[in-house]
Amino acid sequence: MSYQVLARKWRPRSFREMVGQTHVLKALINALDSQRLHHAYLFTGTRGVGKTTIARIIAKCLNCETGISSTPCGTCSVCREIDEGRFVDLIEVDAASRTKVEDTRELLDNVQYSPTRGRFKVYLIDEVHMLSTSSFNALLKTLEEPPPHVKFLLATTDPQKLPVTVLSRCLQFSLKNMPPERVVEHLSHVLSAENVPFEDDALWLLGRAADGSMRDAMSLTDQAIAFGEGKVLAADVRAMLGTLDHGQVYGVLHALIEGDARALIEAVRHLAEQGPDWNGVLAEMLNVLHRVAIAQALPDAVDNGQGDRERVLQLAQALPAEDVQFYYQMGLIGRRDLPLAPEPRGGFEMVLLRMLAFRPAGADDAPRVTLKPLGISQATADSRTNPVAGTAMPAPVVSAPAPAAAPVAPAPVMPVAAEPAAVAPDTSVVPAVSEPAPVADVPVPVVDTPEAAASLPPEPEPEAPVAPEPVVDLPWDTAKAPEAVAVAQPEVVAVPSAPVVAPLEAEVVAPVANAIVQAEADADAGDDEPPPGDYDYVEMDAETLDYDFGQSEAAAPQVEEPLPAAKPATGLAAEWLSLFPQLGLGGMTGSIAANCTLIEANGDDWLLHLDPAHSALFNPTQQRRLNDALNQQQGRSIKLRIELCKPEQETPAQAAARRRAERQRSAEASIQADPLVQQMIQQFAAKVRDDSIEPLDTSR
Known part of the structure; x- marks a missing residue:
């Protein structure tokens, strides 16, 4: 028959x-x-x-x-x-x-x-x-x-x-396509009636391969029975269809969660042994991430169309929602760029390494595992240490001749032509001044001298044509020279050097300031997009030559500082001040922890009081993340409770604000006590702008 x-x-x-x-x-x-x-x-x-x-x-x-x-x-x-x-x-x-x-x-x-x-x-x-x-x-x-x-x-x-x-x-x-659940259910009934041994995983593979067609599912089942010698086994069906082992996709995702580059490359090596379609592997990863995102939004909506509902729910709990969206978007872009890669496997590996190296912006508070030592080294983007992007242009300097026994008559400063990137030799004619004294490392303030503009003599006419890029040597050491600051006339820059002789200041300071402004303007002329100015521009009154600082100060954004605490931190509150930096928190979770203080610590039961002014940021998710950080730092399980109550003792945020205020007051006092600043105030009726003073050390 x-x-x-x-x-x-x-x-x-x-x-x-x-x-x-x-x-x-x-x-x-x-x-x-x-x-x-x-x-x-x-x-x-x-x-x-x-x-x-x-x-x-x-x-x-x-x-x-x-x-x-x-x-x-x-x-x-x-x-x-x-x-x-x-x-x-x-x-x-x-x-x-x-x-x-x-x-x-x-x-x-x-x-x-x-x-x-x-x-x-x-x-x-x-x-x-x-x-x-x-x-x-x-x-x-x-x-x-x-x-x-x-x-x-x-x-x-x-x-x-x-x-x-x-x-x-x-x-x-x-008529609608058959969902995999219906296909698997029908195949199970048919094979049971036909007395054919089968595995559930094999039926799920056949159900997905049928792509909604019951006739295709029955035809593939016939083929699987012949391939498996009367049995329908998952390994045989996978080999027959040439499909990817779905568990290996989860292995790649778990390596991403752990931040383990070695495990990630090892998972790719196992995938390569099967000779898969790398574009299809990325598509499978995107399907899993899509179901994980659904599980995070609505766990009950996750179907079991691929027989892995429990694994999807586990991933949804272990992977932050920000990372799920980021990995999904990067996988989409990787599929688009995969044909451009020299080889498909290399392009697939680069997509995974890109997922491993980058993090979503603005999600510092998301709990995640840092990269292992054998993984990818973290690159830094600090412009202060970047040898290319962060290197500032050297400021033009003025060198002083050897000290003379007696002062000589003042003479005008004659700028000489120089190469744009070179420092002019010491050929400028400047009056003899005393040897510069060592200067403390203090910030450079902006000094307003409105009366000095009218008293400064006009610049002397040059005797010969000069280059359009004058460079003048300034009388201090180049190794300790601060960055030059471009200021609008009639402002001058107070330089931390030796005291300037009074009869010579009107003839020396103005040409030096003009030379600094011109040199920096010429240096920035070739930039495609000049950087924004560091200082606020102000309006000038033509009659009084006075600056109107009211508008710029009113437009400046006001940063809300935490109110000082009623009492200094002692006992548990002091312990919380020392414990907070060790938690390594950031974002909203870090802000909440910084505005808390420790009230009770009865064994593993801890109670924190949170300032009600920051209650808008507080939610159960932030409390859970703070509790997880405490558990990891303490090495034990802590039951954390947070109550909205005004802390009576100093919180970490208030302590940081107090330290910033102390450093600011110290910096302002240092500027006010500087001899050069005092001399400028006395001789030019200058005013020190307190908003231009910033402490040098802002890391503490």
């Missing part, structure tokens, strides 16, 4: 045996039971979802000897002949092979004749979209008003190609 394939052997013969398509079956069953029959039905859907099967069942329901009903007997001669494909009044037409208008006319010539044996003459036209335009036109009138003994059952996989005139004459039913 010849073998009959599973797809034909297990083809449904009644509506009760149908798998899925409930929305279509309900309408057809009700119509048959109530005798409300249409003359033309159109079934659409992808391959293998039951279009032809439903059409044959309808033919049985219409012609069964027991009468028209939704439950044909299946035993009468008509039902048996329809199941065997030899019923004379069921005319099945393959429109793909009979596209000509002559074939359609020949078909329609027999419509007028009554059925031979059955109650209705049923025309089943499969792949009806393949008919030509002339065939459709020939079919239209008969399709609209057929004889009462004729029923048209049309099936197509591409309804968009049908003319609207045909669609308007039919009842259209759209």
